[in-house]
Amino acid sequence: MSEQQSYHGRRTVEEIVDAIYKSYEADNEGDGLPWSIRPSSIGDECGRAVQLAWMWVTAPRKFDGRMLGLFEAGKRAEDELIRDLKRIGWEVIEKDPARPTKQWQAKVLDGHCKGYLDGIGRDRVVSGPWMLLEMKSHNNKSFNKTKKYGVAAAKPEHYAQMQLYMHVFGLEVAVYSFTNKDNSEKWKEYVDYDASYVERLLEKGSMIIGKRVLLPRISNNPDYFKCRFCDHKGFCHEGAVPERNCRTCEHSRALADGAWGCDKHKCALAHDLMKAGCTDYQLNPMLLPTAEETASSRRSRSRAPAAPVCEDQEA
Numbered sequence: 001m002s003e004q005q006s007y008h009g010r011r012t013v014e015e016i017v018d019a020i021y022k023s024y025e026a027d028n029e030g031d032g033l034p035w036s037i038r039p040s041s042i043g044d045e046c047g048r049a050v051q052l053a054w055m056w057v058t059a060p061r062k063f064d065g066r067m068l069g070l071f072e073a074g075k076r077a078e079d080e081l082i083r084d085l086k087r088i089g090w091e092v093i094e095k096d097p098a099r100p101t102k103q104w105q106a107k108v109l110d111g112h113c114k115g116y117l118d119g120i121g122r123d124r125v126v127s128g129p130w131m132l133l134e135m136k137s138h139n140n141k142s143f144n145k146t147k148k149y150g151v152a153a154a155k156p157e158h159y160a161q162m163q164l165y166m167h168v169f170g171l172e173v174a175v176y177s178f179t180n181k182d183n184s185e186k187w188k189e190y191v192d193y194d195a196s197y198v199e200r201l202l203e204k205g206s207m208i209i210g211k212r213v214l215l216p217r218i219s220n221n222p223d224y225f226k227c228r229f230c231d232h233k234g235f236c237h238e239g240a241v242p243e244r245n246c247r248t249c250e251h252s253r254a255l256a257d258g259a260w261g262c263d264k265h266k267c268a269l270a271h272d273l274m275k276a277g278c279t280d281y282q283l284n285p286m287l288l289p290t291a292e293e294t295a296s297s298r299r300s301r302s303r304a305p306a307a308p309v310c311e312d313q314e315a
Contacts, residue, residue, distance in 0.1 A: 043160025
């Protein structure tokens with residue numbers, strides 16, 4: 001029993017808070033394995049980290065209820081930024097008119113990189129053009145850094161996300177609206193479309209989905225700050241064995257429209273089936289160079305093979 005005693009018909013404060021956290025976790029019971037690449041990820045300084053996440057090389061991190069609640073709070077702060085623009089005369093379209101209940105969706109790289117826009121809007125007070133709207137919340141340190149140096153320098157992932165969205169929808173300008181979660185201060189920045197930068201992003205993305213070359217790691221030093229807290233540190237710096245699934249198998253390939261196929265079985269691959277791999281699993285050779293172990297020891301330490309993942313049908 002906790003220090004705060006239960007009374008008849010009441011739960012303790014601890015029980016109530018714990019139940020709230022568990023409710024967040026229940027709403028996020030998925031396996032955490034990304035089907036596609038997030039547009040913001042393409043802007044990550046370490047292309048290998050993006051590649052390894054997309055190929056399911058490392059088991060995804062699980063967030064507890066407290067962290068999930070923090071994400072919820074961030075989303076509410078972003079919704080407030082949309083309301084602020086409407087208050088001062090902006091016309092904001094948050095849903096895709098072609099799919100009135102859905103957000104605008106942007107796809108690049110044959111559908112293997114996709115994300116959702118916060119909205120498209122224009123300032124009717126000055127008869128402004130249509131612009132991409134991107135809303136974010138920051139802690140105090142991040143907010144001040146972004147306000148001082150700009151989103152391209154302080155938050156390159158957010159900058160890449162906006163550039164790809166502008167590219168897909170043919171927009172020339174984005175409005176990056178952000179709020180300080182610690183004191184509710186707000187700031188905005190105009191971001192111009194940069195065609196040459198987008199071209200570089202798409203080239204980087206094409207290398208990732210091609211599954212032919214393992215991109216270089218950002219540092220050879222495991223104590224480098226981005227490596228130290230990276231989910232893939234074990235693979236890159238400690239010889240960890242890649243997860244056994246269809247994404248890490250040399251027989252799988254990315255198809256058009258965000259789909260996956262198996263060259264061995266000549267079939268399409270669904271999400272749940274891809275997680276297990278099959279008796280014909282072969283580790284993609286591009287994942288071998290960073291490990292301290294031989295290919296045979298990698299496979300012997302992998303999980304026992306599962307049944308074939310698909311029926312014989314053309315991919």
